[in-house]
Amino acid sequence: DTGVSQDPRHKITKRGQNVTFRCDPISEHNRLYWYRQTLGQGPEFLTYFQNEAQLEKSRLLSDRFSAERPKGSFSTLEIQRTEQGDSAMYLCASSSTLTGGGLDTEAFFGQGTRLTVV
C-alpha cells in the first residue's frame, strides 16, 4: 500500500478552462475527502464520500465544482470554467470506519494537486 495518491501533482490552466483531478485512496478505505488549501491557510473541507455516496458538501463547493466516486474506489474532482480564485492546493484524504476504536476520523492525506489558474 503506497498511501493516498493524487494526480496530477501540478496543473497550470488558463482561466475559463475545465480541469479534473484524480485521487486514489488507501486500499480498503471507505471514506474519501477533498480539501482545499490556499497559501498560509489550513485545509478547508470541500466534500466527502463514504463508498460511492457523497455524504456532505461544503458551501465552498460552488456549482462549478463536482466530485464523483463512481465505484467507491478512486475519486475525481472537476472544476469547470476555472477562475483565478480557484488557485490552491487540492488535497485528498482517506480513512476507514471499519477499524473500530472510534478512530474513524483518522485521515491520511495525499501530496495534493497544486492548481494555478492564469
Place this chain on the structure above:
Amino acid sequence: QKEVEQDPGPLSVPEGAIVSLNCTYSNSAFQYFMWYRQYSRKGPELLMYTYSSGNKEDGRFTAQVDKSSKYISLFIRDSQPSDSATYLCAEGGGGANSKLTFGKGITLSVRP
C-alpha cells in the same frame, strides 16, 4: 469567530528548545483533536490524535487537551531541525460528521 483559532507564527527556536503550539476551538461538538505536520509542498501527515481531556505522549511530542476551556496544545521537547514544518491543529465531530476543521497552521523553524 472562526471555529478553530491557532496562535499566529512564524516561530523560530534554537535546536533543543521546548516548543509550545496552541489552538482554541469554539464548537462544543468537536470530539477528536489532532495535530498534523506539513512540510513545504507536501500533504499533511498525522502526528497525534486524542479524544479526551488530558495529556498524551508520543516520544518527544505531547498533546494536551482541555475541553472545559476548549484549548489544545502540542509540546515538542528537544526540538530538532527536522521538526521545521507547519503544524496544523484539527478538530472533528466523529461519526457521520467526520470532516475536519483545521486551524490556520503555524510555521516552526528550528535553528541548528
